[in-house]
Amino acid sequence: MRKHADLIFQMVSLSALLVALAALAALVFDIVSDGAGRLSFQFLTSIASRNAEDAGVYHALMGSIWVIALTGALALPIGVAAAIFLEEYGSRSGTARFIELNISNLAAVPSIIYGLLGLGLFVRLMGMGQSVLAGSATLALLALPVVIMSTREALRTVPNSIREGSYALGATKWQTIWNQVLPMAMPGVLTGLILALSRAIGETAPLITIGALTYIPFAPDSIWSKFTVLPIQVFNWVSRPQPEFKANAAAGILVLMVLLLSMNAIAIVVRDRQQRRGRI
Amino acid sequence: MTTRTLEWIIERALFLCAALSVLTTAGIIAVLAIETYEFLREVPVLDFLTGTEWTPLFSNQKFGVLPLVVGTMLVSSIAMVVALPMGLLSAIYLSEYSPSGFRRVVKPVLEILAGVPTVVYGYFALTFVTPLLQQVFPTLSGFNALSPGLVMGLMILPLVSSLSEDAMRAVPQGLREGSYALGATRMQTALRVVVPSAFSGITAAFILAVSRAIGETMIVAIAAGQQPRLTGNPFVPIETMTAYIVQVSLGDTPQGTIEYRTIFAVGMLLFLMTFTLNLISTWLRERFREEYA
Numbered sequence: 023m024r025k026h027a028d029l030i031f032q033m034v035s036l037s038a039l040l041v042a043l044a045a046l047a048a049l050v051f052d053i054v055s056d057g058a059g060r061l062s063f064q065f066l067t068s069i070a071s072r073n074a075e076d077a078g079v080y081h082a083l084m085g086s087i088w089v090i091a092l093t094g095a096l097a098l099p100i101g102v103a104a105a106i107f108l109e110e111y112g113s114r115s116g117t118a119r120f121i122e123l124n125i126s127n128l129a130a131v132p133s134i135i136y137g138l139l140g141l142g143l144f145v146r147l148m149g150m151g152q153s154v155l156a157g158s159a160t161l162a163l164l165a166l167p168v169v170i171m172s173t174r175e176a177l178r179t180v181p182n183s184i185r186e187g188s189y190a191l192g193a194t195k196w197q198t199i200w201n202q203v204l205p206m207a208m209p210g211v212l213t214g215l216i217l218a219l220s221r222a223i224g225e226t227a228p229l230i231t232i233g234a235l236t237y238i239p240f241a242p243d244s245i246w247s248k249f250t251v252l253p254i255q256v257f258n259w260v261s262r263p264q265p266e267f268k269a270n271a272a273a274g275i276l277v278l279m280v281l282l283l284s285m286n287a288i289a290i291v292v293r294d295r296q297q298r299r300g301r302i
Numbered sequence: 303m304t305t306r307t308l309e310w311i312i313e314r315a316l317f318l319c320a321a322l323s324v325l326t327t328a329g330i331i332a333v334l335a336i337e338t339y340e341f342l343r344e345v346p347v348l349d350f351l352t353g354t355e356w357t358p359l360f361s362n363q364k365f366g367v368l369p370l371v372v373g374t375m376l377v378s379s380i381a382m383v384v385a386l387p388m389g390l391l392s393a394i395y396l397s398e399y400s401p402s403g404f405r406r407v408v409k410p411v412l413e414i415l416a417g418v419p420t421v422v423y424g425y426f427a428l429t430f431v432t433p434l435l436q437q438v439f440p441t442l443s444g445f446n447a448l449s450p451g452l453v454m455g456l457m458i459l460p461l462v463s464s465l466s467e468d469a470m471r472a473v474p475q476g477l478r479e480g481s482y483a484l485g486a487t488r489m490q491t492a493l494r495v496v497v498p499s500a501f502s503g504i505t506a507a508f509i510l511a512v513s514r515a516i517g518e519t520m521i522v523a524i525a526a527g528q529q530p531r532l533t534g535n536p537f538v539p540i541e542t543m544t545a546y547i548v549q550v551s552l553g554d555t556p557q558g559t560i561e562y563r564t565i566f567a568v569g570m571l572l573f574l575m576t577f578t579l580n581l582i583s584t585w586l587r588e589r590f591r592e593e594y595a
């Protein structure tokens with residue numbers, strides 16, 4: 023009897039897991055079957071249009087690439103610097119504890135709240151307007167907690183003997199960090215950055231909130247350009263009643279997913295190389 | 303410049319970068335507080351918090367936020383009914399039953415589920431789940447709380463499962479062995495020893511999941527409709543706090559008007575709700591860490 027109950031419970035637990043995986047399969051199937059027919063060279067190179075058949079994602083794809091590149095450029099130095107301070111300098115002080123608590127709380131603030139911060143601070147107060155820069159600054163703040171946490175993990179894997187060896191040769195603390203610790207931690211740092219960016223590239227709500235427009239018939243050409251991004255374009259198409267636009271949305275999602283998966287693939291390759299180097 | 307001053311300058315600069323996170327929190331609170339203060343000078347706080355009609359975009363403006371709060375709660379509750387039991391059961395399976403090879407395959411797949419952009423889940427809810435549900439419930443409206451709620455549950459499931467699994471794996475092996483030695487089955491061990499021992503960690507995961515559901519935006523903006531209404535009926539269109547912020551942001555609302563300020567007031571409420579939940583969750587996790595330190 024007890025054995026029966028155990029077996030039944032095991033089956034119930036397993037089926038909970040399998041239902042989740044089946045739902046993921048349904049999601050992938052739904053999007054591929056709706057969107058694959060719409061994917062074409064024309065779709066990748068055309069801009070938004072009133073006619074569903076003529077419309078494409080070129081402007082939104084370029085917008086996404088601009089925004090993500092700039093987000094990475096902003097979040098990487100600040101995030102790494104913050105992580106170095108917390109891990110190498112301040113780990114015992116009360117200030118560092120407070121900052122840590124703050125970061126873990128920020129990681130759980132809804133992304134749309136960052137959008138309101140970006141709207142009030144970057145778009146209005148600093149006068150950046152609805153530009154690529156304002157969008158990237160907002161997403162950089164959103165990505166920072168992830169970058170900081172993964173960089174700290176990477177710094178922690180560097181053995182202390184490396185630091186002590188460097189000190190023994192007369193290097194200062196910063197020379198040790200810059201010449202020894204950081205290069206060793208770099209693959210881990212980059213993996214974390216890419217994962218943070220692959221989350222940021224799918225973000226829609228904060229960019230809508232700062233006023234990234236849904237109809238922009240051109241690709242950005244500077245950090246001051248107005249812009250739209252792939253997920254916003256998808257949202258715009260989903261919101262229209264005509265079924266042709268739904269197909270466009272699904273095809274847009276496929277482009278977004280390919281972009282996301284290739285970023286994840288890069289992260290895996292980087293992590294792999296790091297592990298192989300670690301063994302030598 | 304001597305090496306020592308240079309080192310000092312570098313340390314200060316690094317500190318400033320770390321302090322930016324505190325400034326971010328302060329910035330969020332300041333931006334929200336300023337606009338909310340202006341908003342509350344025109345709308346009494348009691349009317350805002352207890353009013354049952356939300357029509358700031360109509361000519362007959364009413365600023366009772368309850369319909370948005372109830373809409374948010376409705377969708378989040380549906381999501382939790384899916385995510386909590388299924389996430390916990392998945393975690394129990396992965397931590398207590400699964401062969402390690404199976405775990406190594408399933409965990410990355412669950413991570414994919416967690417990494418799918420929310421706009422994709424919104425599309426899935428609107429074009430797949432809603433039509434499917436309509437075959438079961440013919441009265442279901444094209445926009446409703448049920449479908450985005452279910453899909454949101456699916457989205458949050460990996461979070462619940464992975465955090466609960468971490469908590470359960472942190473339970474010392476000795477406790478399990480003691481339980482087996484007394485003749486308990488794996489189910490009895492899981493439910494009466496492991497889950498109670500990991501209780502604060504699991505609760506922390508649950509609370510974080512609730513906070514994530516309340517703040518989730520795109521699924522509800524796409525599939526739940528834009529009709530603020532005070533109802534517990536999951537079959538009709540509703541509007542959540544987050545979907546309202548999106549709705550206003552898509553329009554061309556001029557700065558300085560009361561309509562513009564409503565999104566900050568709603569945002570403030572959302573921030574306070576999620577911030578409280580996050581603090582409780584962090585506190586519980588810390589406590590759990592101490593128990594098995």
